[in-house]
Amino acid sequence: MIAIDHLNYHYPDGTAALNGVSLRVADGEFVLICGANGSGKTTLIRHLNAILTPTSGTVRVNGLLATDHPIQVRRQVGMLFQDVDSQLIGETVREDVAFGPENLGLTGAELTLRVDWALTAMGLAHLADKPCYQLSGGEKRRVAIAGVLAVQPHTLIFDEPFSNLDYRGVQDTLRQLITLHRAGHTVIVTSHDVEKVIAQVDRVILMDRGELAAAGAPAAVLPLLDRHGVRPPCAYLAGIEAQPWFSA
Ligand SMILES: Nc1ncnc2c1ncn2[C@@H]1O[C@H](COP(=O)(O)OP(=O)(O)O)[C@@H](O)[C@H]1O
Numbered sequence: 001m002i003a004i005d006h007l008n009y010h011y012p013d014g015t016a017a018l019n020g021v022s023l024r025v026a027d028g029e030f031v032l033i034c035g036a037n038g039s040g041k042t043t044l045i046r047h048l049n050a051i052l053t054p055t056s057g058t059v060r061v062n063g064l065l066a067t068d069h070p071i072q073v074r075r076q077v078g079m080l081f082q083d084v085d086s087q088l089i090g091e092t093v094r095e096d097v098a099f100g101p102e103n104l105g106l107t108g109a110e111l112t113l114r115v116d117w118a119l120t121a122m123g124l125a126h127l128a129d130k131p132c133y134q135l136s137g138g139e140k141r142r143v144a145i146a147g148v149l150a151v152q153p154h155t156l157i158f159d160e161p162f163s164n165l166d167y168r169g170v171q172d173t174l175r176q177l178i179t180l181h182r183a184g185h186t187v188i189v190t191s192h193d194v195e196k197v198i199a200q201v202d203r204v205i206l207m208d209r210g211e212l213a214a215a216g217a218p219a220a221v222l223p224l225l226d227r228h229g230v231r232p233p234c235a236y237l238a239g240i241e242a243q244p245w246f247s248a
């Protein structure tokens with residue numbers, strides 16, 4: 001479980017990006033964190049794997065304080081950055097996916113098994129020896145996910161995974177998220193675009209100017225979106241049930 005209590009974060013330039021955020025994410029939940037640009041979504045999730053250290057307040061992952069145990073916490077919480085290019089560091093797909101498990105100390109056959117498993121899980125086995133720079137945007141994103149999966153974190157966080165994706169790209173990404181959730185992972189997604197994922201998530205967290213404005217089941221939070229600067233899904237505006245972006 002993830003437990004955030006009274007979290008405040010001020011950037012070095014003085015920007016108060018998070019103010020008194022308290023939140024629980026249960027094991028196996030599929031959660032959307034939404035909010036307008038600048039509402040604090042990215043700042044919030046960067047505390048969950050100890051990239052940022054709270055100005056005050058606490059972040060615990062399965063009881064471990066993220067600031068005291070960053071390495072253990074990063075094994076449990078994997079993060080997909082919005083900018084995929086900044087996440088790919090290996091020359092080839094295989095090298096990139098191997099980076100995380102190598103850092104965990106895996107070597108030899110154990111490392112090969114783990115990397116092959118992650119490549120297969122993301123449908124990348126045929127691209128294993130391709131240079132990362134030659135991949136399409138969608139392929140790069142899959143490599144980035146494979147790299148995070150290879151560390152076998154229980155929680156996976158995706159920051160704005162739908163940005164700059166076309167229709168098929170959104171569908172592919174959604175399928176990946178749903179597969180991970182069904183496999184038992186806790187999945188946390190941030191987006192200012194609620195439409196794409198609302199039909200799938202268990203719970204919606206609504207951020208507004210660094211504060212947690214609301215948290216609850218989609219039906220409970222949807223009526224509050226507009227007043228906090230988030231566009232409600234078309235289906236909600238039309239008074240009908242949210243439709244998934246793909247047929248399973
Ligand atoms: N590196 C930074 N230095 C100073 N202020 C920042 C930095 N990154 C983000 N901010 C500010 O913190 C606030 C929250 O930003 P962010 O968490 O990126 O929001 P979101 O992901 O919801 O768009 C914004 O006011 C933003 O301008």
Ligand SMILES: [Mg+2]
Pocket residue numbers: 041042043159160
């Ligand atoms: Mg952001």
